[in-house]
Amino acid sequence: MRYLPAVIVDALLVLVFAAIGRASHDESPAGFLLTAWPFLVALLLGHLLAALLPARPRRPWTLLWGAVVWGVTVVGGMLLRVLSGDTAQVPFIIVATLTLGVFLVGWRAIAAFVRRNRSRAATAGHTSTADPEDADPEDVHPEDVHPVDVDNEDVDAEESAPTRRDDDPVA
Incomplete structure (x- = not known):
């Protein structure tokens, strides 16, 4: 399953959070699962939602996927936390939103940067060991596309149009 590595990375980052x-509050770090469980459940829901969106991002390591997961993780985690009888004070909401944003979207931004640089190095004539399956259409920018890579729709239309012969009557 191609989603599993991203889910594992995200879950580990929620546990670190x-x-x-x-x-930081001098509480027993051993009880971190009590703090993490609502966010882990919401994280899984976020991945599920991102996978089911009609215009969904195609890969779980994209920024858009990360933004969906981040939003659902924060909102869902806070709701589950409150419904389970715990508190969600405004400072905690702010810190959790910012920290989870840096964690869940941040690693994807770094991955996109690395992929983009690898792609630029490959198009500049350097050899790349990048797997074509790793190519992400959402990370392609106009300046990265060479003219030979662009499909020319006008040429395709001309080639598929029937050609007129000299003995055909002119309409």
Whole structure:
């Protein structure tokens, strides 16, 4: 399943978020699962929602996928936290939103940057060991596309149009 690596990375980052939060408040870091569980459940829902969106991003490591997962994780995590009887004070909401944003979208931004640089190096004539399956259409920018890579619709239309012969009557 191509989604699993991104889900694992995201889940680990949510666990790190919870462990850091508990340690910063001098609480037992061993109880970080109590803090993390609502966000882990919401994280899974976020991945599911991103996968089911009609105009969904195609790959779980894209920024758009990360934004969907981040939003659902924060909102869903806070709701589950409150419904389970815990608190969600405004400072906690702000810190959780910013930290999870940096974590869940940040690693995807770094990955996009690396992919873009690898793609530019490959188009500049350098050899690349990049797998074509890793190519992400959402990361292609007009300046990265060479003229030979662009489909010319006018040429395709002319080639598919019937040609007129000299003995055909003119309409």
